Amino acid sequence: MEVTSSGKDMKNKAPKHSESRSRSSVLREDCFHILDEQNVADPKLDPQLAEELLLKMYSNMVTSRLLDERGMMLQRQGRIGFYVPATGQEAIATGTAAALKASDWAFPSYREPGVFLYRGADVLQMIANLYGNSGDICQGRQMPNHYSFSKQRLFSVSSPISTQVIQAVGCSMASKIRQEKDVTITYFGDGGTSENDFHTGLTFAGAFKTPTVFICTNNQYAISVPLYKQTGAKRLADKGIGYGVDAVAVDGNDILAVYTKTKEAVDKARNGGGPTLIECVTLRMGPHSSSDDPTRYRDPDLYAAWEKRDPILRFRQYLEGKGLWDADHEESLREEIKDHLVEAVEDVEKMPPPELETLFEDVYAELTPQLKKQKQALIAERELRGKFENTSEAFPL
Amino acid sequence: MATMTIVQAVRDALYNEMKRNDSVVLLGEDVGLNGGVFRATEGLQKEFGEARVMDTPLAESGIIGAAMGMAVNGLRPVPEIQFLDFIYPAFDQIVSEVAKIRYRSGGTFTCPMVIRSPAGGGIRGGHYHSQSSEAYFTHTPGLKVVYPSNPYDTKGLLISAIRDEDPVIFLEPKKLYRAVKGEVPEGEYTVEIGKANVVREGKDVTILCWGAMVPEALKAADLCTPRGADCEVVDLRTLVPLDEPTILESVRKTGKVVIVHEAPRTCGFGAELSALIAEEAVEYLEAPIVRVAGLDTPFPYTLEHVYMPDAERIALAVGKVKNF
Numbered sequence A: 001m002e003v004t005s006s007g008k009d010m011k012n013k014a015p016k017h018s019e020s021r022s023r024s025s026v027l028r029e030d031c032f033h034i035l036d037e038q039n040v041a042d043p044k045l046d047p048q049l050a051e052e053l054l055l056k057m058y059s060n061m062v063t064s065r066l067l068d069e070r071g072m073m074l075q076r077q078g079r080i081g082f083y084v085p086a087t088g089q090e091a092i093a094t095g096t097a098a099a100l101k102a103s104d105w106a107f108p109s110y111r112e113p114g115v116f117l118y119r120g121a122d123v124l125q126m127i128a129n130l131y132g133n134s135g136d137i138c139q140g141r142q143m144p145n146h147y148s149f150s151k152q153r154l155f156s157v158s159s160p161i162s163t164q165v166i167q168a169v170g171c172s173m174a175s176k177i178r179q180e181k182d183v184t185i186t187y188f189g190d191g192g193t194s195e196n197d198f199h200t201g202l203t204f205a206g207a208f209k210t211p212t213v214f215i216c217t218n219n220q221y222a223i224s225v226p227l228y229k230q231t232g233a234k235r236l237a238d239k240g241i242g243y244g245v246d247a248v249a250v251d252g253n254d255i256l257a258v259y260t261k262t263k264e265a266v267d268k269a270r271n272g273g274g275p276t277l278i279e280c281v282t283l284r285m286g287p288h289s290s291s292d293d294p295t296r297y298r299d300p301d302l303y304a305a306w307e308k309r310d311p312i313l314r315f316r317q318y319l320e321g322k323g324l325w326d327a328d329h330e331e332s333l334r335e336e337i338k339d340h341l342v343e344a345v346e347d348v349e350k351m352p353p354p355e356l357e358t359l360f361e362d363v364y365a366e367l368t369p370q371l372k373k374q375k376q377a378l379i380a381e382r383e384l385r386g387k388f389e390n391t392s393e394a395f396p397l
Numbered sequence B: 001m002a003t004m005t006i007v008q009a010v011r012d013a014l015y016n017e018m019k020r021n022d023s024v025v026l027l028g029e030d031v032g033l034n035g036g037v038f039r040a041t042e043g044l045q046k047e048f049g050e051a052r053v054m055d056t057p058l059a060e061s062g063i064i065g066a067a068m069g070m071a072v073n074g075l076r077p078v079p080e081i082q083f084l085d086f087i088y089p090a091f092d093q094i095v096s097e098v099a100k101i102r103y104r105s106g107g108t109f110t111c112p113m114v115i116r117s118p119a120g121g122g123i124r125g126g127h128y129h130s131q132s133s134e135a136y137f138t139h140t141p142g143l144k145v146v147y148p149s150n151p152y153d154t155k156g157l158l159i160s161a162i163r164d165e166d167p168v169i170f171l172e173p174k175k176l177y178r179a180v181k182g183e184v185p186e187g188e189y190t191v192e193i194g195k196a197n198v199v200r201e202g203k204d205v206t207i208l209c210w211g212a213m214v215p216e217a218l219k220a221a222d223l224c225t226p227r228g229a230d231c232e233v234v235d236l237r238t239l240v241p242l243d244e245p246t247i248l249e250s251v252r253k254t255g256k257v258v259i260v261h262e263a264p265r266t267c268g269f270g271a272e273l274s275a276l277i278a279e280e281a282v283e284y285l286e287a288p289i290v291r292v293a294g295l296d297t298p299f300p301y302t303l304e305h306v307y308m309p310d311a312e313r314i315a316l317a318v319g320k321v322k323n324f
Helices: A051-076 A090-097 A113-118 A123-131 A163-177 A196-208 A236-243 A255-270 A300-307 A311-321 A327-349 A356-360 A369-385 B006-020 B044-048 B060-072 B088-098 B134-138 B151-163 B213-224 B244-254 B269-284 B311-322
Strands: A105-107 A184-189 A212-218 A246-251 A276-281 B002-005 B024-028 B053-055 B076-080 B114-119 B144-146 B168-173 B181-184 B197-200 B205-209 B231-235 B238-240 B257-264 B290-294
Touching: A051 A090, A051 A113, A051 A123, A051 A255, A051 A311, A051 A327, A090 A113, A090 A184, A090 A212, A090 A255, A090 A276, A090 A311, A105 A163, A113 A123, A123 A327, A163 A184, A163 A196, A163 A212, A163 B060, A163 B088, A196 A212, A196 A236, A196 B060, A196 B088, A212 A236, A212 A255, A236 A246, A236 A276, A246 A255, A255 A276, A255 A311, A356 A369, B002 B006, B002 B151, B006 B024, B006 B044, B006 B076, B006 B151, B006 B168, B006 B181, B024 B060, B044 B053, B060 B076, B060 B088, B088 B134, B114 B151, B134 B144, B134 B168, B134 B238, B134 B257, B134 B269, B144 B151, B151 B168, B151 B181, B197 B213, B197 B244, B205 B213, B205 B244, B205 B311, B213 B231, B213 B257, B213 B311, B231 B244, B244 B269, B257 B269, B257 B311, B269 B290, B290 B311
Parallel strands: A105 A184, A184 A212, A212 A276, A246 A276, B024 B053, B024 B076, B076 B114, B114 B168, B144 B168, B205 B231, B205 B257, B257 B290
Antiparallel strands: B002 B181, B144 B238, B197 B231
């Protein structure tokens, strides 16, 4: 889609994405895809993945979707403070994660729950992160959706945008220096390609020819700012050229395409072929976060067009076409996942908040004399006043 | 025992630690073939190879961000920022990422590294090769801040910093890089992070200082002796974590304090020291605490010798508190 000039006529909050709608397909033509718009796989491109893998991928996508639904509901009920849904982007997280080995590293952003789920992060601990209680690995020190699972080599999520991109490159440099074969994958959005550390990340990756795979989830909005206001680039994949980093654009709602191109990039990186930037084109179907109201800025026609391209629905039709899936399977899978989530929420809600003393841990490997003094003072304050009243306001972003 | 400059002590510490631990890697602008613009990494690429001594693209945020990823994945990086004045593009990576990863991951990810950078004025470097911006980092939980003043401490503290499990900002007083020589033991030894050093004992006035201000304070103490003030000079060496007992012990003894730093006065680290002394030892004070600091101006070029605290300005401040 041409995105260069359409922004000039924008006047109010009902933007017209005229050029994107003028085409019969909403997907940019240059995007690699395997499923067509009727969700039939091109037989020449179908990776013919094993049944077990296909079903694991499908199950992971559904789990991610249901976790999002549950997370948003918990937020609306006031049981958690905040939630970041990834609805509509499940094919990207799952398709890329499925192309990795367990020993590979992933540096996700906050909108990749599917990567955490696929690599074996414990759902209970993920939900405990939403509550920020004593069951949370991070002891309630981060906002919801900022997961951290070191055993699965799933790096801690940061809120500042794209800081993880250059860190992922450094991680992959370490693997290369030690002559290990691990690959590092990292995730960021379309807005993230404007950030300094996207630039430094791809600069270093190109210069050191690192085993890094860059996944750009182009969901067309950075909170409210549409892509054509974000950049003059016609394709985010084009940004790879200037850094000497191979790049490709794929249909981000076609998990087979996402998997195929990621697998190629991962294999290439593992074999010393250097980094790849993969632009996965999709549309963010939910709000930026539970605090955001996308009806203020989103083009309803664009949304409607992409709703028909739901990545879970498309993959399901593919599986059904192969005779691997039907309505009964679907029902029992959803029941099983829902039960698991409900049970996990119940367990997590029983967990108390982190102890006050945890405030001082993990600032340094050991408490400094200053922190010891502050800890003693806070404990004394608690004894004096009894309780600490929470007067925080709602989060706006 | 060898006699070394500070810059040679830096190189010697790096050499020792790289020999001892394969995980120690260096990265930065011009640190490889060129050996660093101050030659602090001279010959190390030849000795340890390009994989362990990396010339990076010219991007400070990239240097620190990459170092963080390396540290998370088990290396022990020592990134160099060519001048402390150039560290600001990396500020986000340092304060939001490097400093916070242990905390935000519940201790499951850490990134021990030593960010080395030449700091301070006195080399005719103008705005952008002269700043002493330690206070930005002392204000950030999760970082340790070390600022030595002589070759012996430089080597011992740098070795300690590389072995430390937390990220360390290691500031090297570039005015003293070659101006000061001292005896430095061969091989490995450590100077403990978090310990100040009373470099001159005295009974009348305590002078608190670090980095390039330490020799100026010692000169000032010599100027003050015939003027009737016996100065105690405390080289803090580490700003975070701060050695409060040593500082307070000296203050309780003398009851009079002069704090010296190159950085601008307002919200400089001297303000923290002043507050600490007021909170912990006000009953011992016999005069107001006096700060001798850089001006609240950008760092100048031609008049840097006027801007920077020197022995005479420190001596005048000592006289003021002594005669209060």
